[in-house]
Amino acid sequence: xxxxxxxxxxxxxxxxxxxxxxxxxxxxxxxxxxxxxxxxxxxxxxxxxxxxxxxxxxxxxxxxxxxxxxxxxxxxxxxxxxxxxxxxxxxxxxxxxxxxxxxxxxxxxxxxxxxxxxxxxxxxxxxxxxxxxxxxxxxxxxxxxxxxxxxxxxxxxxxxxxxxxxxxxxxxxxxxxxxxxxxxxxxxxxxxxxxxxxxxxxxxxxx
Numbered sequence: 521x522x523x524x525x526x527x528x529x530x531x532x533x534x535x536x537x538x539x540x541x542x543x544x545x546x547x548x549x550x551x552x553x554x555x556x557x558x559x560x561x562x563x564x565x566x567x568x569x570x571x572x573x574x575x576x577x578x579x580x581x582x583x584x585x586x587x588x589x590x591x592x593x594x595x596x597x598x599x600x601x602x603x604x605x606x607x608x609x610x611x612x613x614x615x616x617x618x619x620x621x622x623x624x625x626x627x628x629x630x631x632x633x634x635x636x637x638x639x640x641x642x643x644x645x646x647x648x649x650x651x652x653x654x655x656x657x658x659x660x661x662x663x664x665x666x667x668x669x670x671x672x673x674x675x676x677x678x679x680x681x682x683x684x685x686x687x688x689x690x691x692x693x694x695x696x697x698x699x700x701x702x703x704x705x706x707x708x709x710x711x712x713x714x715x716x717x718x719x720x721x722x723x724x725x726x727x
Contacts, residue, residue: 538567542575547585551593554681558597560620560653565594566711569681573688587685594677595670598656602669605660613657622654629723634658639668646676648718649711 541549550572557563569590575581601620605613610631617624634641634655642664645655659669691703 535567535571538563539571542568542571543580546575546581547589550586550589551596554590554593555597555600558594558653558656558677559600560597560622562621565590565652565681566649566684569684570688570692570707573685573690574692576685577689577693583685583689587682590681590685591674591678594681595674598653598673598677599670601653601656602660602664605657606663607660610661613661620654620657622657626651626723627654627657630654631658631661633722634662639664639672642669643672643676645718646673646680647714649715651715651719652680 538549538553541553545552550568553563553568554565557565557568572581572586572590576583576586613620614624614627617627620627630641630645630651635658637644642655642659646652656669656673687703687707691707694703
């Protein structure tokens with residue numbers, strides 16, 4: 521139920537503000553918003569990236585710079601959390617979990633999943649809506665080699681970013697309202713299914 525309400529809140533409350541920022545500041549807004557999202561602040565990439573796609577389709581922005589701004593912002597944000605975990609360590613982070621909008625049981629589960637799956641977990645968690653940035657902290661706790669962290673993060677995040685941008689370009693720019701609303705509905709359901717499946721697997725590891 522929380523996730524459905526979160527999606528509804530994202531679509532109704534975040535859309536206008538994010539759209540205004542992106543129209544006004546273009547690539548800088550995309551970079552900044554994705555930087556915030558990557559560092560565990562409540563900025564929904566599931567709104568930012570499709571809107572970037574819409575602006576590309578409208579020729580307000582160009583595809584390659586928009587994609588690079590999104591990817592660089594994402595990786596920059598992920599790096600912030602990685603280095604927080606790397607240099608400050610688990611004890612300090614656990615004392616300030618509210619800053620990261622993360623519950624202890626969630627971070628425990630991701631930390632255990634990282635211990636069991638290693639670098640692969642960094643790649644696969646980049647596709648989990650809402651919690652796709654959290655694995656940067658366990659990677660930092662474990663002092664995962666930086667080259668591997670960046671390689672797997674860029675690969676996973678790059679795929680996720682381009683899929684959502686293309687979704688915005690193709691599905692949200694039709695003149696048919698029924699098609700657009702259907703696309704949004706399918707998109708929300710797909711995010712929910714991925715979220716529920718992934719989190720059910722990861723949260724089993726908390727015990």
